[in-house]
Amino acid sequence: MKFIVLPFVLASCLGLGWAVFVDSQRRSELDLPVSEEEIVAVEAVGLVTRDVEDxxxxxxxxxxxxxxxxxxxxxxxxxxxxxDVGDEITAGQELVRLDSAQEQELVRQAEAARKVALAEQGAQQLRVNAAGLEYMRQKDLRSKGVGTAQQLEASQSKLEIAKAELxxxxxxxxxxxxxxxxxxxxLAERRIESPLTGHVASRMVQVGDLAKSDVSLLRIVDLGTVRTAVHVGEGDYRELQPGQSAEVRVDTFPGExxxxxxQRLAPVLDPQTRTAVVYIAVDNSRGLLKPGMHARVxxxxxxxPQATVVPLAAVVDRDGRKTVFVVAGxxxxxxxxxxxxxxxxxDMVEVLDGLDSAERVVTLGSHLVSDGQDVEVVGEPAATAD
Structure with missing residues (x-):
């Protein structure tokens, strides 16, 4: 008989213990408030006034x-x-010079041809002047009855021909x-100049190489202003617009x-990622920022400005309402x-209304108290503005 009763007693004890454990777990998960008769140790801080940014x-x-x-x-x-690489250059500065012996010879020939043409023009002008004088002389003789009409017409024809040849x-x-x-x-094409002021980022040619229109010689960058391309989700895209200020930090200069x-926003979103490219222009007048650096924007x-804020830990969601517990009494x-x-x-949130500037709110322990709960404030850590 003892052997039958003993297992039964052990099973009953185990079952009762398991029921108590399950009930305690359920109560802890529900985060039930402590009874008002109990005194709960909490921490509280005063309200802080500071600028809050989204x-x-x-x-x-x-x-x-x-x-x-x-x-x-x-x-x-x-x-x-x-x-060469790293050199600072200015707009219009000569960068590369190509072999120009043939082009120089063509320039000399063109200059000589222009001189010949000018000389011929000058000689023809003299012929025009002479033909004009002859025409005036024949006209005068004709008026005096000495010259003939045929002579006058011939001189006039010579004058017109001379003018045409001029x-x-x-x-x-x-x-x-x-x-x-x-x-x-x-000839000028054999002398390649920089279109902008900046620095030589890379060089892809050596003296003696053959330059062609499809081959890059140098890469020039202007670092007076740098920019970063960031990808913004469609939820935040509507919040951005050109001209908004931004802060940029890089790992190379911590604290800076x-x-x-x-600067500009892409007009379309990538259908794969649902993001849009946004360009942020960054002033680089000191020349510290370099292309390729990882940037946090x-x-x-x-x-x-001057908003009233409390720690997020002080805000409790009770019955769908945002509440805080103010130290009173x-x-x-x-x-x-x-x-x-x-x-x-x-970790701070702005409070638009409901609190006075002189009040203190519960932070640590806010989820354990209820309205009218007796408490003991064990610490008031200073809340400072960032």
């Missing part, structure tokens, strides 16, 4: 504000390189000038904050107060 945190890589690849529009052998000579001068200009332009602004979407009791919240930043 900001968007983004990441991207820096790239040059302007970047160009230098190429030659004509083919030719590279005879001289005046710059116009032809002038056209030859214009053509020679045009050919000279063309040959000089061809570089000012930037939203913070864009301020909204700013509430000389610091021995708490009072539940419904509040309306605004912007949140970090």
């Amino acid at each position: 900001a968007l945190e983004l990441v991207g890589s820096l790239e040059a504000g302007r970047e160009v690849e230098i190429r030659s529009r004509v083919s030719g052998q590279v005879t001289e390189l005046t710059v 116009q032809l000579a002038a056209s030859k001068v214009d053509r020679a000038a045009s050919e000279l200009k063309g040959s000089r332009l061809a 904050v570089f000012s930037g602004r939203v 913070r864009v301020v979407l909204d700013l509430h 000389g610091g021995r009791r708490v009072r539940q107060v419904d509040v309306r919240l605004g912007l949140s930043e970090g």
